[in-house]
Amino acid sequence: MIQSQSVGVVTPQRVxxxxxxxxxxxxxxxxxxLTFETYGELNADRSNAVLVCHALSGSHHVAGHYAxxxxxxxxxxxxxxxxxxxxxxxxxxxxxxxxxxCFGSTGPAxxxxxxxxxxxADFPFITVEDWVAxxxxxADHLGIERFAAVVGGSLGGMQAISWALQxxxxxxNVAAIASAPKLTAQNIAFNEVARQAILTxxxxxxxxxxxxxxxxxxxxxxxxxxxxxxxxxxDSLAEKFGRALRHGKHIYSYDIExxxxxxxxxxxxxxxxxxxxxTYLLTTKALDYFDPAFEHGGNLPAAFARCKADFLVxxxxxxxxxxxxxxxxxxxxxxxxRRNVSYAEIPSGAGHDAFLLDxxxxxxxxxxxxxxxxx
Amino acid sequence: xxxxxxxFDFDVIAAWISPGETVLDLGCGDGSLLAHLVETxxxxxxxxxxxxxxxxxxxxxxxxxxxxxxxKGLAGFEDGFFDHVIMSLSLQTIHNxxxxxxxxxxxxxxxxxxFPNFGYWRHRQSIMNGRMPVSESLPHQWxxxxxxxxxxxxxxxxxxxxxxxxxxxxxxxxxxxPVVEEANFMANFAVFRLGRS
Numbered sequence: 170m171i172q173s174q175s176v177g178v179v180t181p182q183r184v185x186x187x188x189x190x191x192x193x194x195x196x197x198x199x200x201x202x203l204t205f206e207t208y209g210e211l212n213a214d215r216s217n218a219v220l221v222c223h224a225l226s227g228s229h230h231v232a233g234h235y236a237x238x239x240x241x242x243x244x245x246x247x248x249x250x251x252x253x254x255x256x257x258x259x260x261x262x263x264x265x266x267x268x269x270x271c272f273g274s275t276g277p278a279x280x281x282x283x284x285x286x287x288x289x290a291d292f293p294f295i296t297v298e299d300w301v302a303x304x305x306x307x308a309d310h311l312g313i314e315r316f317a318a319v320v321g322g323s324l325g326g327m328q329a330i331s332w333a334l335q336x337x338x339x340x341x342n343v344a345a346i347a348s349a350p351k352l353t354a355q356n357i358a359f360n361e362v363a364r365q366a367i368l369t370x371x372x373x374x375x376x377x378x379x380x381x382x383x384x385x386x387x388x389x390x391x392x393x394x395x396x397x398x399x400x401x402x403x404d405s406l407a408e409k410f411g412r413a414l415r416h417g418k419h420i421y422s423y424d425i426e427x428x429x430x431x432x433x434x435x436x437x438x439x440x441x442x443x444x445x446x447x448t449y450l451l452t453t454k455a456l457d458y459f460d461p462a463f464e465h466g467g468n469l470p471a472a473f474a475r476c477k478a479d480f481l482v483x484x485x486x487x488x489x490x491x492x493x494x495x496x497x498x499x500x501x502x503x504x505x506x507r508r509n510v511s512y513a514e515i516p517s518g519a520g521h522d523a524f525l526l527d528x529x530x531x532x533x534x535x536x537x538x539x540x541x542x543x544x
Numbered sequence: 545x546x547x548x549x550x551x552f553d554f555d556v557i558a559a560w561i562s563p564g565e566t567v568l569d570l571g572c573g574d575g576s577l578l579a580h581l582v583e584t585x586x587x588x589x590x591x592x593x594x595x596x597x598x599x600x601x602x603x604x605x606x607x608x609x610x611x612x613x614x615x616k617g618l619a620g621f622e623d624g625f626f627d628h629v630i631m632s633l634s635l636q637t638i639h640n641x642x643x644x645x646x647x648x649x650x651x652x653x654x655x656x657x658x659f660p661n662f663g664y665w666r667h668r669q670s671i672m673n674g675r676m677p678v679s680e681s682l683p684h685q686w687x688x689x690x691x692x693x694x695x696x697x698x699x700x701x702x703x704x705x706x707x708x709x710x711x712x713x714x715x716x717x718x719x720x721x722p723v724v725e726e727a728n729f730m731a732n733f734a735v736f737r738l739g740r741s
Contacts, residue, residue: 513603
Protein backbone atom coordinates (compact mmCIF):
# COMPACT_ATOMS: atom_id res chain seq x y z
CA MET A 170 0.00 0.00 0.00
CA ILE A 171 1.34 3.39 -0.95
CA GLN A 172 1.46 5.89 1.89
CA SER A 173 -0.08 9.10 0.63
CA GLN A 174 0.33 12.41 2.32
CA SER A 175 -0.71 16.03 2.03
CA VAL A 176 1.55 18.48 0.24
CA GLY A 177 1.39 20.34 3.56
CA VAL A 178 1.58 24.10 3.90
CA VAL A 179 1.30 25.97 0.61
CA THR A 180 1.60 29.63 -0.32
CA PRO A 181 -0.18 31.30 -3.22
CA GLN A 182 1.93 33.27 -5.68
CA ARG A 183 0.98 36.16 -7.92
CA VAL A 184 2.19 37.31 -11.30
CA UNK A 185 1.26 40.44 -13.23
CA UNK A 186 0.95 40.35 -17.03
CA UNK A 187 1.27 43.76 -18.66
CA UNK A 188 0.95 42.61 -22.24
CA UNK A 189 -2.63 43.34 -23.38
CA UNK A 190 -4.85 40.29 -23.77
CA UNK A 191 -7.22 40.17 -26.75
CA UNK A 192 -10.28 38.28 -25.60
CA UNK A 193 -12.50 36.10 -27.75
CA UNK A 194 -15.36 38.58 -27.30
CA UNK A 195 -13.28 41.26 -29.03
CA UNK A 196 -12.56 43.14 -25.80
CA UNK A 197 -8.96 43.78 -24.75
CA UNK A 198 -7.71 43.56 -21.19
CA UNK A 199 -4.68 45.86 -20.90
CA UNK A 200 -3.15 44.03 -17.96
CA UNK A 201 -4.12 41.45 -15.38
CA UNK A 202 -2.83 39.46 -12.47
CA LEU A 203 -3.06 35.71 -11.86
CA THR A 204 -2.89 33.96 -8.50
CA PHE A 205 -1.53 30.43 -8.55
CA GLU A 206 -0.04 27.67 -6.42
CA THR A 207 2.50 25.00 -7.25
CA TYR A 208 3.25 21.64 -5.66
CA GLY A 209 6.29 19.43 -6.22
CA GLU A 210 9.43 20.36 -8.14
CA LEU A 211 9.84 21.25 -11.79
CA ASN A 212 12.45 18.81 -13.15
CA ALA A 213 15.62 19.85 -15.00
CA ASP A 214 14.18 19.46 -18.51
CA ARG A 215 10.87 21.05 -17.41
CA SER A 216 8.91 18.07 -18.66
CA ASN A 217 6.94 17.09 -15.57
CA ALA A 218 4.51 20.01 -15.25
CA VAL A 219 0.81 19.28 -14.82
CA LEU A 220 -1.80 22.02 -14.92
CA VAL A 221 -4.97 21.49 -12.91
CA CYS A 222 -7.89 23.59 -14.16
CA HIS A 223 -10.71 24.47 -11.82
CA ALA A 224 -14.45 24.40 -12.31
CA LEU A 225 -17.15 26.92 -11.43
CA SER A 226 -16.48 27.35 -7.73
CA GLY A 227 -12.86 26.21 -7.57
CA SER A 228 -9.64 28.15 -7.25
CA HIS A 229 -5.87 27.94 -7.47
CA HIS A 230 -5.92 26.20 -4.07
CA VAL A 231 -5.86 22.62 -5.37
CA ALA A 232 -3.98 20.87 -2.56
CA GLY A 233 -2.49 21.37 0.87
CA HIS A 234 -3.47 24.03 3.40
CA TYR A 235 -2.40 27.48 4.53
CA ALA A 236 -0.18 28.10 7.56
CA UNK A 237 -2.66 30.65 8.91
CA UNK A 238 -5.73 28.67 7.88
CA UNK A 239 -5.11 24.93 8.42
CA UNK A 240 -8.77 24.09 7.81
CA UNK A 241 -8.68 25.52 4.29
CA UNK A 242 -7.73 22.39 2.39
CA UNK A 243 -7.33 22.41 -1.39
CA UNK A 244 -10.35 21.32 -3.42
CA UNK A 245 -8.59 18.35 -5.04
CA UNK A 246 -6.38 17.42 -2.10
CA UNK A 247 -7.46 13.76 -2.34
CA UNK A 248 -5.91 13.59 -5.83
CA UNK A 249 -2.77 15.71 -5.55
CA UNK A 250 0.07 15.04 -3.12
CA UNK A 251 3.00 12.76 -2.34
CA UNK A 252 1.89 9.18 -3.08
CA UNK A 253 -1.50 10.32 -4.35
CA UNK A 254 -2.77 9.51 -7.87
CA UNK A 255 -1.27 12.76 -9.17
CA UNK A 256 1.98 12.28 -7.29
CA UNK A 257 3.82 15.49 -6.43
CA UNK A 258 7.04 13.48 -5.94
CA UNK A 259 6.92 12.93 -9.72
CA UNK A 260 5.06 15.93 -11.06
CA UNK A 261 5.19 19.68 -10.72
CA UNK A 262 1.52 20.54 -10.30
CA UNK A 263 0.07 23.99 -10.90
CA UNK A 264 -3.29 25.38 -9.84
CA UNK A 265 -4.35 28.82 -11.09
CA UNK A 266 -7.32 31.01 -10.23
CA UNK A 267 -8.89 31.79 -13.57
CA UNK A 268 -9.08 35.30 -14.94
CA UNK A 269 -12.37 36.86 -13.85
CA UNK A 270 -12.19 34.85 -10.64
CA CYS A 271 -12.63 36.03 -7.10
CA PHE A 272 -9.80 34.31 -5.25
CA GLY A 273 -6.93 36.61 -6.13
CA SER A 274 -6.73 36.79 -9.91
CA THR A 275 -8.02 39.89 -11.68
CA GLY A 276 -11.79 39.83 -11.79
CA PRO A 277 -14.90 42.00 -11.54
CA ALA A 278 -14.17 42.78 -7.89
CA UNK A 279 -10.69 44.10 -8.81
CA UNK A 280 -9.98 47.78 -9.40
CA UNK A 281 -10.10 48.84 -13.04
CA UNK A 282 -6.95 50.96 -13.46
CA UNK A 283 -8.73 53.09 -16.10
CA UNK A 284 -11.41 54.26 -13.68
CA UNK A 285 -9.96 53.64 -10.24
CA UNK A 286 -13.18 51.82 -9.38
CA UNK A 287 -14.20 48.16 -9.22
CA UNK A 288 -14.61 46.62 -12.66
CA UNK A 289 -18.07 45.36 -11.77
CA ALA A 290 -20.35 45.09 -14.79
CA ASP A 291 -17.59 46.50 -17.04
CA PHE A 292 -15.40 43.43 -16.67
CA PRO A 293 -15.25 41.82 -20.12
CA PHE A 294 -16.83 38.47 -20.89
CA ILE A 295 -14.32 35.64 -20.56
CA THR A 296 -14.33 32.35 -22.44
CA VAL A 297 -12.71 29.00 -21.84
CA GLU A 298 -10.32 29.85 -24.69
CA ASP A 299 -9.34 33.09 -22.92
CA TRP A 300 -8.56 31.21 -19.73
CA VAL A 301 -6.38 28.79 -21.64
CA ALA A 302 -4.56 31.70 -23.29
CA UNK A 303 -3.79 33.20 -19.86
CA UNK A 304 -2.71 29.80 -18.54
CA UNK A 305 -0.31 29.55 -21.50
CA UNK A 306 1.19 32.88 -20.49
CA UNK A 307 1.58 31.59 -16.96
CA ALA A 308 3.35 28.54 -18.41
CA ASP A 309 5.68 30.88 -20.32
CA HIS A 310 6.35 32.76 -17.09
CA LEU A 311 7.23 29.48 -15.33
CA GLY A 312 9.44 28.35 -18.23
CA ILE A 313 7.15 25.46 -19.20
CA GLU A 314 7.09 24.89 -22.94
CA ARG A 315 4.97 21.74 -22.84
CA PHE A 316 2.76 20.32 -20.10
CA ALA A 317 3.05 16.63 -19.31
CA ALA A 318 -0.68 16.88 -18.71
CA VAL A 319 -3.54 19.31 -18.35
CA VAL A 320 -6.23 17.96 -16.06
CA GLY A 321 -9.67 19.19 -15.13
CA GLY A 322 -13.16 18.19 -14.07
CA SER A 323 -16.40 19.71 -15.35
CA LEU A 324 -15.60 23.25 -16.59
CA GLY A 325 -11.97 22.42 -15.78
CA GLY A 326 -12.23 19.53 -18.25
CA MET A 327 -13.39 21.99 -20.91
CA GLN A 328 -10.20 23.98 -20.34
CA ALA A 329 -8.13 20.81 -20.58
CA ILE A 330 -9.83 19.95 -23.89
CA SER A 331 -9.32 23.49 -25.15
CA TRP A 332 -5.61 23.23 -24.35
CA ALA A 333 -5.30 20.35 -26.82
CA LEU A 334 -7.10 22.41 -29.47
CA GLN A 335 -5.45 25.80 -28.89
CA UNK A 336 -1.91 24.63 -28.15
CA UNK A 337 -1.58 21.14 -29.65
CA UNK A 338 2.20 21.18 -29.28
CA UNK A 339 2.19 22.35 -25.69
CA UNK A 340 0.33 19.50 -23.98
CA UNK A 341 1.19 15.79 -24.07
CA ASN A 342 -1.79 14.42 -22.14
CA VAL A 343 -5.27 15.66 -21.37
CA ALA A 344 -7.49 14.25 -18.64
CA ALA A 345 -11.05 15.50 -19.17
CA ILE A 346 -13.18 14.37 -16.26
CA ALA A 347 -16.97 14.70 -15.92
CA SER A 348 -16.80 17.16 -18.77
CA ALA A 349 -18.52 17.90 -22.09
CA PRO A 350 -17.69 19.26 -25.54
CA LYS A 351 -20.60 21.69 -25.07
CA LEU A 352 -23.52 22.22 -22.74
CA THR A 353 -26.97 20.96 -23.61
CA ALA A 354 -30.02 23.27 -23.65
CA GLN A 355 -31.02 21.81 -20.27
CA ASN A 356 -27.62 22.65 -18.82
CA ILE A 357 -27.70 26.22 -20.18
CA ALA A 358 -31.21 26.49 -18.74
CA PHE A 359 -29.94 25.75 -15.24
CA ASN A 360 -27.23 28.35 -15.68
CA GLU A 361 -29.78 30.90 -16.84
CA VAL A 362 -31.97 30.34 -13.77
CA ALA A 363 -28.90 30.83 -11.59
CA ARG A 364 -27.99 34.03 -13.44
CA GLN A 365 -31.52 35.39 -13.22
CA ALA A 366 -31.47 34.82 -9.48
CA ILE A 367 -28.41 37.11 -9.27
CA LEU A 368 -29.40 39.63 -11.94
CA THR A 369 -32.82 40.24 -10.38
CA UNK A 370 -31.54 40.57 -6.83
CA UNK A 371 -32.22 44.22 -5.84
CA UNK A 372 -28.77 44.31 -4.22
CA UNK A 373 -27.09 43.51 -7.55
CA UNK A 374 -27.23 47.11 -8.78
CA UNK A 375 -26.48 46.17 -12.37
CA UNK A 376 -23.28 44.46 -11.29
CA UNK A 377 -21.88 47.53 -9.49
CA UNK A 378 -22.87 46.47 -5.98
CA UNK A 379 -19.34 47.11 -4.71
CA UNK A 380 -19.93 50.88 -4.88
CA UNK A 381 -23.09 50.43 -2.85
CA UNK A 382 -21.21 48.30 -0.35
CA UNK A 383 -23.68 45.52 -0.95
CA UNK A 384 -23.59 41.86 -1.98
CA UNK A 385 -26.46 40.20 -3.88
CA UNK A 386 -26.52 37.49 -1.27
CA UNK A 387 -30.01 36.24 -2.04
CA UNK A 388 -29.27 35.80 -5.72
CA UNK A 389 -25.98 34.01 -5.14
CA UNK A 390 -27.61 31.82 -2.55
CA UNK A 391 -30.36 30.76 -4.93
CA UNK A 392 -27.86 30.23 -7.74
CA UNK A 393 -25.81 27.93 -5.55
CA UNK A 394 -28.84 26.05 -4.28
CA UNK A 395 -30.04 25.19 -7.76
CA UNK A 396 -26.47 24.29 -8.71
CA UNK A 397 -26.18 21.90 -5.81
CA UNK A 398 -29.37 20.08 -6.74
CA UNK A 399 -27.97 19.42 -10.20
CA UNK A 400 -24.54 18.31 -8.95
CA UNK A 401 -26.08 15.50 -6.96
CA UNK A 402 -28.07 12.54 -8.18
CA UNK A 403 -31.63 11.76 -7.19
CA ASP A 404 -30.30 8.67 -5.42
CA SER A 405 -27.61 10.51 -3.47
CA LEU A 406 -30.12 13.12 -2.26
CA ALA A 407 -32.48 10.31 -1.25
CA GLU A 408 -29.67 8.52 0.54
CA LYS A 409 -28.25 11.58 2.30
CA PHE A 410 -31.49 13.27 3.29
CA GLY A 411 -34.50 11.30 2.17
CA ARG A 412 -37.53 12.94 3.72
CA ALA A 413 -35.79 13.35 7.07
CA LEU A 414 -37.48 16.03 9.19
CA ARG A 415 -35.72 18.54 11.42
CA HIS A 416 -38.51 18.42 14.04
CA GLY A 417 -39.61 14.84 13.55
CA LYS A 418 -43.03 16.06 12.46
CA HIS A 419 -44.62 18.58 10.11
CA ILE A 420 -44.73 22.02 11.72
CA TYR A 421 -46.49 23.80 8.84
CA SER A 422 -43.88 26.51 8.42
CA TYR A 423 -41.54 27.93 5.76
CA ASP A 424 -38.66 27.54 8.17
CA ILE A 425 -36.51 24.47 7.75
CA GLU A 426 -38.58 21.33 8.00
CA UNK A 427 -36.92 18.85 5.68
CA UNK A 428 -33.19 18.24 6.10
CA UNK A 429 -32.61 18.78 2.38
CA UNK A 430 -33.80 22.36 2.91
CA UNK A 431 -31.27 22.80 5.67
CA UNK A 432 -28.49 21.45 3.47
CA UNK A 433 -29.32 23.71 0.53
CA UNK A 434 -29.62 26.82 2.71
CA UNK A 435 -26.33 26.02 4.42
CA UNK A 436 -24.54 25.52 1.09
CA UNK A 437 -26.14 28.65 -0.33
CA UNK A 438 -25.23 30.79 2.69
CA UNK A 439 -21.65 29.52 2.77
CA UNK A 440 -21.16 30.15 -0.92
CA UNK A 441 -22.72 33.63 -0.91
CA UNK A 442 -20.23 34.73 1.75
CA UNK A 443 -17.15 33.68 -0.21
CA UNK A 444 -17.97 34.00 -3.90
CA UNK A 445 -18.38 37.03 -6.12
CA UNK A 446 -21.69 37.31 -7.97
CA UNK A 447 -20.13 38.80 -11.10
CA THR A 448 -17.60 35.96 -11.25
CA TYR A 449 -20.50 33.53 -11.01
CA LEU A 450 -22.25 35.23 -13.93
CA LEU A 451 -19.11 35.34 -16.08
CA THR A 452 -18.21 31.75 -15.34
CA THR A 453 -21.62 30.35 -16.18
CA LYS A 454 -21.49 32.29 -19.46
CA ALA A 455 -18.07 30.79 -20.21
CA LEU A 456 -19.62 27.36 -19.67
CA ASP A 457 -22.50 28.19 -22.03
CA TYR A 458 -20.26 29.58 -24.78
CA PHE A 459 -17.85 26.64 -24.85
CA ASP A 460 -18.45 24.75 -28.09
CA PRO A 461 -15.28 24.03 -30.08
CA ALA A 462 -17.37 22.41 -32.83
CA PHE A 463 -19.32 25.65 -33.41
CA GLU A 464 -16.68 27.03 -35.79
CA HIS A 465 -16.69 23.71 -37.64
CA GLY A 466 -20.38 23.62 -38.47
CA GLY A 467 -21.09 21.57 -35.37
CA ASN A 468 -18.65 18.86 -36.45
CA LEU A 469 -16.75 17.89 -33.30
CA PRO A 470 -14.36 15.43 -35.02
CA ALA A 471 -13.36 18.27 -37.37
CA ALA A 472 -12.68 20.51 -34.36
CA PHE A 473 -10.45 17.81 -32.87
CA ALA A 474 -8.44 17.32 -36.08
CA ARG A 475 -5.68 19.66 -34.86
CA CYS A 476 -5.25 17.99 -31.48
CA LYS A 477 -2.12 15.92 -30.82
CA ALA A 478 -2.44 15.05 -27.14
CA ASP A 479 -3.25 11.65 -25.70
CA PHE A 480 -6.55 11.72 -23.81
CA LEU A 481 -8.08 10.16 -20.76
CA VAL A 482 -11.82 10.78 -20.59
CA UNK A 483 -13.76 9.89 -17.45
CA UNK A 484 -17.46 10.16 -16.68
CA UNK A 485 -19.70 9.07 -13.82
CA UNK A 486 -22.79 6.91 -14.24
CA UNK A 487 -25.24 9.13 -12.30
CA UNK A 488 -23.86 12.49 -13.47
CA UNK A 489 -26.81 14.04 -15.27
CA UNK A 490 -25.35 17.56 -15.46
CA UNK A 491 -22.32 16.33 -17.43
CA UNK A 492 -23.68 12.99 -18.53
CA UNK A 493 -21.56 10.05 -19.77
CA UNK A 494 -23.07 10.57 -23.23
CA UNK A 495 -21.30 13.98 -23.45
CA UNK A 496 -17.97 12.36 -22.56
CA UNK A 497 -18.52 9.71 -25.22
CA UNK A 498 -18.86 12.47 -27.82
CA UNK A 499 -15.34 13.56 -26.90
CA UNK A 500 -14.08 9.97 -27.11
CA UNK A 501 -15.53 9.30 -30.55
CA UNK A 502 -14.31 12.64 -31.91
CA UNK A 503 -10.80 11.70 -30.77
CA UNK A 504 -11.13 8.18 -32.14
CA UNK A 505 -12.20 9.62 -35.50
CA UNK A 506 -8.87 11.44 -35.57
CA ARG A 507 -7.01 8.29 -34.50
CA ARG A 508 -5.81 9.88 -31.28
CA ASN A 509 -4.77 7.82 -28.30
CA VAL A 510 -7.79 7.87 -26.01
CA SER A 511 -9.01 5.86 -23.06
CA TYR A 512 -12.44 6.21 -21.55
CA ALA A 513 -13.75 5.07 -18.18
CA GLU A 514 -17.35 5.35 -17.07
CA ILE A 515 -17.19 5.10 -13.30
CA PRO A 516 -20.20 3.57 -11.53
CA SER A 517 -21.09 6.11 -8.87
CA GLY A 518 -24.17 7.24 -7.00
CA ALA A 519 -22.79 10.71 -6.35
CA GLY A 520 -23.79 12.52 -9.55
CA HIS A 521 -21.57 15.28 -10.93
CA ASP A 522 -19.89 15.78 -7.55
CA ALA A 523 -18.30 12.34 -7.95
CA PHE A 524 -15.31 13.84 -9.75
CA LEU A 525 -14.22 15.47 -6.48
CA LEU A 526 -14.57 12.30 -4.41
CA ASP A 527 -11.95 9.60 -3.90
CA UNK A 528 -13.83 6.61 -5.30
CA UNK A 529 -11.33 3.71 -5.38
CA UNK A 530 -11.91 2.69 -9.00
CA UNK A 531 -11.86 6.29 -10.25
CA UNK A 532 -8.61 7.03 -8.47
CA UNK A 533 -7.11 3.73 -9.63
CA UNK A 534 -7.74 4.80 -13.24
CA UNK A 535 -6.11 8.20 -12.64
CA UNK A 536 -3.21 6.66 -10.73
CA UNK A 537 -2.58 4.23 -13.61
CA UNK A 538 -2.80 7.02 -16.17
CA UNK A 539 -0.40 9.37 -14.40
CA UNK A 540 1.80 6.43 -13.41
CA UNK A 541 2.08 5.41 -17.06
CA UNK A 542 2.99 9.00 -18.04
CA UNK A 543 6.03 9.24 -15.82
CA UNK A 544 7.66 6.16 -17.34
CA UNK B 545 -11.21 -15.71 -19.29
CA UNK B 546 -7.85 -14.01 -19.54
CA UNK B 547 -6.39 -13.75 -23.03
CA UNK B 548 -3.01 -14.57 -21.53
CA UNK B 549 -4.26 -18.16 -21.12
CA UNK B 550 -3.85 -18.68 -24.86
CA UNK B 551 -0.73 -16.78 -25.89
CA PHE B 552 -0.54 -18.81 -29.09
CA ASP B 553 -3.90 -17.48 -30.24
CA PHE B 554 -2.22 -14.06 -30.25
CA ASP B 555 0.19 -15.32 -32.90
CA VAL B 556 -2.62 -16.78 -35.00
CA ILE B 557 -4.46 -13.46 -34.85
CA ALA B 558 -1.30 -11.44 -35.43
CA ALA B 559 -0.62 -13.43 -38.60
CA TRP B 560 -3.89 -12.11 -40.04
CA ILE B 561 -3.11 -8.47 -39.23
CA SER B 562 -1.03 -6.43 -41.67
CA PRO B 563 1.48 -3.90 -40.37
CA GLY B 564 0.04 -0.51 -39.54
CA GLU B 565 -3.61 -1.60 -39.53
CA THR B 566 -6.30 0.08 -37.46
CA VAL B 567 -7.61 -2.49 -35.01
CA LEU B 568 -10.39 -2.73 -32.43
CA ASP B 569 -10.21 -5.47 -29.78
CA LEU B 570 -13.53 -6.24 -28.11
CA GLY B 571 -13.27 -7.63 -24.60
CA CYS B 572 -9.59 -6.74 -24.61
CA GLY B 573 -8.89 -7.86 -21.02
CA ASP B 574 -5.69 -6.33 -19.69
CA GLY B 575 -4.74 -5.21 -23.20
CA SER B 576 -2.03 -7.82 -23.73
CA LEU B 577 -3.24 -8.82 -27.22
CA LEU B 578 -3.32 -5.20 -28.34
CA ALA B 579 0.10 -4.57 -26.81
CA HIS B 580 1.32 -7.65 -28.74
CA LEU B 581 -0.17 -6.33 -32.00
CA VAL B 582 1.31 -2.87 -31.43
CA GLU B 583 4.69 -4.47 -30.81
CA THR B 584 4.68 -7.04 -33.62
CA UNK B 585 2.50 -5.33 -36.23
CA UNK B 586 2.71 -1.63 -35.39
CA UNK B 587 -1.07 -1.35 -35.38
CA UNK B 588 -3.13 1.63 -34.24
CA UNK B 589 -5.28 -0.11 -31.68
CA UNK B 590 -8.11 0.50 -29.27
CA UNK B 591 -9.61 -1.98 -26.86
CA UNK B 592 -13.13 -2.22 -25.52
CA UNK B 593 -13.76 -3.37 -21.98
CA UNK B 594 -16.47 -3.11 -19.36
CA UNK B 595 -14.67 -4.64 -16.39
CA UNK B 596 -13.24 -2.03 -14.00
CA UNK B 597 -10.09 -3.98 -13.12
CA UNK B 598 -9.31 -4.74 -16.77
CA UNK B 599 -9.83 -1.07 -17.58
CA UNK B 600 -7.30 0.00 -14.98
CA UNK B 601 -4.88 -2.69 -16.24
CA UNK B 602 -5.15 -1.43 -19.84
CA UNK B 603 -4.51 2.15 -18.76
CA UNK B 604 -1.52 0.97 -16.71
CA UNK B 605 -0.24 -0.98 -19.74
CA UNK B 606 -0.53 2.08 -21.96
CA UNK B 607 -3.20 0.46 -24.14
CA UNK B 608 -6.09 2.61 -25.39
CA UNK B 609 -9.25 1.29 -23.81
CA UNK B 610 -12.81 2.49 -24.20
CA UNK B 611 -15.45 1.44 -21.72
CA UNK B 612 -18.46 0.07 -23.56
CA UNK B 613 -21.08 -2.51 -22.64
CA UNK B 614 -20.89 -4.81 -25.67
CA UNK B 615 -24.47 -5.95 -25.10
CA LYS B 616 -25.44 -2.45 -26.24
CA GLY B 617 -23.48 -2.71 -29.49
CA LEU B 618 -20.92 -0.30 -30.89
CA ALA B 619 -23.02 2.84 -31.40
CA GLY B 620 -20.63 5.76 -31.79
CA PHE B 621 -18.02 3.75 -33.72
CA GLU B 622 -17.99 4.69 -37.38
CA ASP B 623 -18.81 2.32 -40.26
CA GLY B 624 -15.75 0.67 -41.77
CA PHE B 625 -13.33 2.56 -39.52
CA PHE B 626 -11.24 -0.48 -38.55
CA ASP B 627 -9.31 -2.90 -40.73
CA HIS B 628 -9.91 -5.66 -38.21
CA VAL B 629 -12.25 -6.00 -35.26
CA ILE B 630 -11.09 -8.75 -32.95
CA MET B 631 -12.94 -10.65 -30.29
CA SER B 632 -10.70 -13.12 -28.54
CA LEU B 633 -12.47 -15.68 -26.35
CA SER B 634 -15.34 -13.35 -25.43
CA LEU B 635 -18.16 -14.15 -27.88
CA GLN B 636 -19.52 -16.86 -25.59
CA THR B 637 -19.94 -14.27 -22.80
CA ILE B 638 -22.32 -12.06 -24.81
CA HIS B 639 -26.07 -12.60 -25.01
CA ASN B 640 -26.59 -10.69 -28.21
CA UNK B 641 -24.36 -12.87 -30.43
CA UNK B 642 -25.79 -12.02 -33.78
CA UNK B 643 -26.01 -8.29 -33.12
CA UNK B 644 -22.40 -8.05 -32.00
CA UNK B 645 -21.20 -9.98 -35.07
CA UNK B 646 -23.15 -7.55 -37.25
CA UNK B 647 -21.64 -4.62 -35.36
CA UNK B 648 -18.11 -6.01 -35.79
CA UNK B 649 -18.61 -6.25 -39.54
CA UNK B 650 -20.19 -2.80 -39.62
CA UNK B 651 -17.26 -0.98 -37.99
CA UNK B 652 -14.57 -3.29 -39.40
CA UNK B 653 -13.70 -4.61 -42.85
CA UNK B 654 -13.01 -8.01 -41.33
CA UNK B 655 -13.68 -9.61 -37.99
CA UNK B 656 -11.50 -12.07 -36.14
CA UNK B 657 -13.33 -14.21 -33.60
CA UNK B 658 -11.96 -16.92 -31.36
CA PHE B 659 -14.05 -19.01 -28.98
CA PRO B 660 -13.95 -22.26 -27.03
CA ASN B 661 -15.60 -25.17 -28.82
CA PHE B 662 -18.25 -26.72 -26.64
CA GLY B 663 -18.38 -29.65 -29.10
CA TYR B 664 -14.87 -30.79 -28.16
CA TRP B 665 -14.82 -34.53 -27.50
CA ARG B 666 -13.78 -34.22 -23.89
CA HIS B 667 -16.67 -31.84 -23.27
CA ARG B 668 -19.06 -34.27 -24.97
CA GLN B 669 -17.65 -37.06 -22.80
CA SER B 670 -18.21 -34.97 -19.72
CA ILE B 671 -21.85 -34.38 -20.67
CA MET B 672 -22.22 -38.12 -21.44
CA ASN B 673 -21.02 -38.73 -17.90
CA GLY B 674 -23.69 -36.37 -16.69
CA ARG B 675 -21.61 -33.31 -15.78
CA MET B 676 -21.07 -29.96 -17.46
CA PRO B 677 -17.55 -29.73 -18.88
CA VAL B 678 -14.85 -28.07 -16.82
CA SER B 679 -11.39 -27.97 -18.37
CA GLU B 680 -8.47 -25.69 -19.06
CA SER B 681 -10.38 -24.12 -21.94
CA LEU B 682 -13.64 -24.00 -19.97
CA PRO B 683 -12.31 -23.34 -16.50
CA HIS B 684 -15.54 -22.27 -14.79
CA GLN B 685 -18.21 -24.20 -12.99
CA TRP B 686 -21.72 -23.98 -14.43
CA UNK B 687 -22.81 -21.75 -11.57
CA UNK B 688 -20.04 -19.16 -11.80
CA UNK B 689 -19.21 -19.11 -15.48
CA UNK B 690 -19.17 -15.78 -17.32
CA UNK B 691 -20.23 -17.71 -20.41
CA UNK B 692 -23.84 -17.25 -21.42
CA UNK B 693 -23.84 -18.85 -24.89
CA UNK B 694 -22.78 -22.46 -25.34
CA UNK B 695 -22.03 -23.35 -28.96
CA UNK B 696 -19.86 -25.54 -31.15
CA UNK B 697 -17.78 -24.79 -34.22
CA UNK B 698 -20.58 -26.30 -36.31
CA UNK B 699 -23.17 -24.10 -34.59
CA UNK B 700 -21.10 -21.01 -35.29
CA UNK B 701 -20.65 -21.90 -38.94
CA UNK B 702 -24.40 -22.42 -39.29
CA UNK B 703 -25.02 -18.99 -37.77
CA UNK B 704 -22.54 -17.39 -40.19
CA UNK B 705 -24.27 -19.01 -43.17
CA UNK B 706 -27.64 -17.85 -41.87
CA UNK B 707 -26.46 -14.29 -41.16
CA UNK B 708 -24.70 -13.75 -44.48
CA UNK B 709 -21.28 -13.77 -42.86
CA UNK B 710 -18.46 -15.19 -44.99
CA UNK B 711 -15.95 -17.46 -43.28
CA UNK B 712 -12.70 -16.42 -44.97
CA UNK B 713 -10.46 -18.61 -42.90
CA UNK B 714 -10.79 -21.00 -39.98
CA UNK B 715 -8.13 -22.44 -37.74
CA UNK B 716 -8.89 -24.98 -35.05
CA UNK B 717 -6.73 -26.16 -32.16
CA UNK B 718 -6.54 -28.80 -29.50
CA UNK B 719 -4.75 -26.66 -26.96
CA UNK B 720 -1.81 -25.40 -29.04
CA UNK B 721 -1.90 -28.23 -31.65
CA PRO B 722 -3.57 -27.41 -34.97
CA VAL B 723 -6.54 -29.63 -35.79
CA VAL B 724 -7.21 -30.21 -39.48
CA GLU B 725 -9.82 -32.95 -39.54
CA GLU B 726 -13.00 -33.32 -37.50
CA ALA B 727 -12.42 -29.93 -35.90
CA ASN B 728 -15.82 -29.83 -34.22
CA PHE B 729 -14.88 -33.03 -32.38
CA MET B 730 -11.12 -32.71 -31.99
CA ALA B 731 -10.57 -28.97 -31.35
CA ASN B 732 -11.18 -27.20 -28.06
CA PHE B 733 -11.06 -23.79 -29.63
CA ALA B 734 -11.23 -22.10 -33.00
CA VAL B 735 -10.28 -18.81 -34.63
CA PHE B 736 -12.31 -17.42 -37.51
CA ARG B 737 -11.59 -14.68 -39.99
CA LEU B 738 -14.90 -13.27 -41.13
CA GLY B 739 -16.20 -10.88 -43.74
CA ARG B 740 -19.41 -9.92 -45.45
CA SER B 741 -20.67 -12.40 -48.03
